[in-house]
Amino acid sequence: MPNILYAGQTYTCEGQSVLDCLTAQGISIPSSCRAGSCQTCLMCAVSGTLPELSQRGLKPTLVVQHYFKACSCYPETDLEVQLPNTALGKFDAQVVSLDALNDEIIGVRLRPISPFPYQAGQFINLYQNDSTARCYSLASVPSIDDTLHLHVRRVPNGVVSNWIADQLKVGDTVAISAASGDCFYVAGQAAPNMLLIGTGSGLAPLYGIVRDALQQGHQGDISLYHGSTQVSGLYLVEALRNLAQAHPNFHYTPCVSDETPPADYRHGMVLDVVLKDLPDLKGYRVFLCGNPNMVKAAQQEAFFAGASLRDIFADPF
Amino acid sequence: MSLYEEIGGEAAVNAAVDIFYRKVLRDTSINHFFADVDMVRQAAKQKAFLTMAFGGPHSYTGEDMRKGHAHLVARGLNDSHFDAVMENIAATLTELNVPANLIAQAAAIAESTRNDVLGK
Structure with missing residues (x-):
């Protein structure tokens, strides 16, 4: 029995x-x-x-x-x-580097002290202390990067993000939770086209998922759209352009909504640009992360454009 | 063979749920009831409902149906909205080339929940 x-x-x-x-x-x-x-x-x-x-x-x-x-x-x-998401243990990790990715987003690299299983695109909680923590997506890929990469946006009056920006130093030890979330690339499904849409620091998990998919030899098209109000709100632009040069099936489209950008950017709300480029999403796997209103609208529009709900993965933050 | 098997079982439900939910979300006579719901959770509920309508396994009771829709009845859910859902089910099955006699059987099962759904 x-x-x-x-x-x-x-x-x-x-x-x-x-x-x-x-x-x-x-x-x-x-x-x-x-x-x-x-x-x-x-x-x-x-x-x-x-x-x-x-x-x-x-x-x-x-x-x-x-x-x-x-x-x-x-x-x-x-x-x-x-039950899901109970009993998630805590891990210690050492701060390896802190770098500005743009005016408001800091790239944080952490080295866990013990083995830390995760999938690119999942998220962790980073603890300021026992009672204060915030969720951050992982931009790193286990098979490529030897540290965990976070993209932390400095939120006005944000307790944890300002602590990270102002007080955390290289060499400090912080507590993090185990990785969770179901927004990641699943190996063995190399054929379907992939669409990834992010705004602001919502690029983090998508950057991980794209590199994971390419590393695993994904065959279908991979289209990443990153949106911000200003050119200065985007980041990793050169890295992503280089990645697109190296991989013919990877397409990167930076979008700017509130100012007229240079010619190698697209002008408009990121979701509008996507729907203009890709009106038929039947068979696509869709990954969404960033502004909750964008994520919600994109979920519905991707569904209407033919993507199956089973194939739409969303993180509203 | 049961109705569920004749329609095509779980594969048929999986094919139907996206088509049905797209119709519901585009149907301006009822889509306001779905404006604030989590789409993924809602799709799972739609799947359970279609499974039942297709004569498949379920253990919903009339009481479950009453409780599950009471908040919508309070927001004005009535026969006209139920009729719209019935039309969307039939249109979904027609689109999937399900024979008319099977559509009629599925519609009868869905119809049997009307009073419980509407809290009558």
């Missing part, structure tokens, strides 16, 4: 789903359809083998992180499970 380990307790699962087993013990697990469709009862396996049925229909990024539907999971062997 397989056992389920949850929150330090062991429960015997007798021909039941994980959901039924845990709720029968009075444990509250969110659920709705209880038939494998709605994904309200998503849980995450820490160890053990998940039956195929329990992951059917999930986004590939959730599958590789061992997420499963508790209502459809009839375990055949012991399983250790948790």
Whole structure:
């Protein structure tokens, strides 16, 4: 009889789903359809083998992180499970460098002191102290970069971003959370075209995902659009132009909305420029990050333009 | 063979959910009910609903349907909106070349939730 380990307790699962087993013990697990469709009862396996049925229909990024539907999971062997995003441990990391990427965005490089598994495009929490932390996306790629790269925008009156900008020094040790998030490149799907849209420091995860995809030999087109109100709000422009020169299937389009930019930039809101260039997004994998209004509008427009919702990945920050 | 199997099972639901949800979001008679919802979560709910309408596995009760839509009824959800959803289901299945007799069966299942959805 397989056992389920949850929150330090062991429960015997007798021909039941994980959901039924845990709720029968009075444990509250969110659920709705209880038939494998709605994904309200998503849980995450820490160890053990998940039956195929329990992951059917999930986004590939959730599958590789061992997420499963508790209502459809009839375990055949012991399983250790948790609710998503609980029990994320803390790691110590050393500040390796702090560099201005433009007037308001600082590139922070951190070297974790212990092994730190992550996917390019996921995010971490950076702790100022035990009770104050902010989320930052990872712009680095595990197989390319030996440090973690963050793009920190100095937010007016922002507690953590101003602490990073004004007080953090090379050599300091900071605490970070484990990486999480399902906005990343999944290997083994080299064919589909990819569209990535970011504003401001929302470029960070996209820069990681693009380089990860290229490193893994992605065959389809990869189109990155980065938007800002001013030319001065963009960054990594030269690095991205060079990357596009080196990879014929990578296309980089910097967009500026509020001033008339030089000829090698596009003028307009980033989403408008995208829809003009790529009116048909059927079959595309779409990654969105940055201003929440842009992300929300882009999610809907990409869906209307033919992208499947399963293939749209969004981080609204 | 069950209706669910005849329509094409989970693959048919997966094909239908994007088409159906696009229609719903473009339908100005009902899309205001979806203005502030998380699209991904909503799509999962649409999938569960279509699975049920296609005669597939579900364990929704009438009470679930009442509770799940009560906040929308409070915002004015009525028969005309339910009719619009029914039309969008039929149009989705037609677009997927599902035979008319199967569409009629799916429509009957969806129709059976009307009073619970509308809190009557």
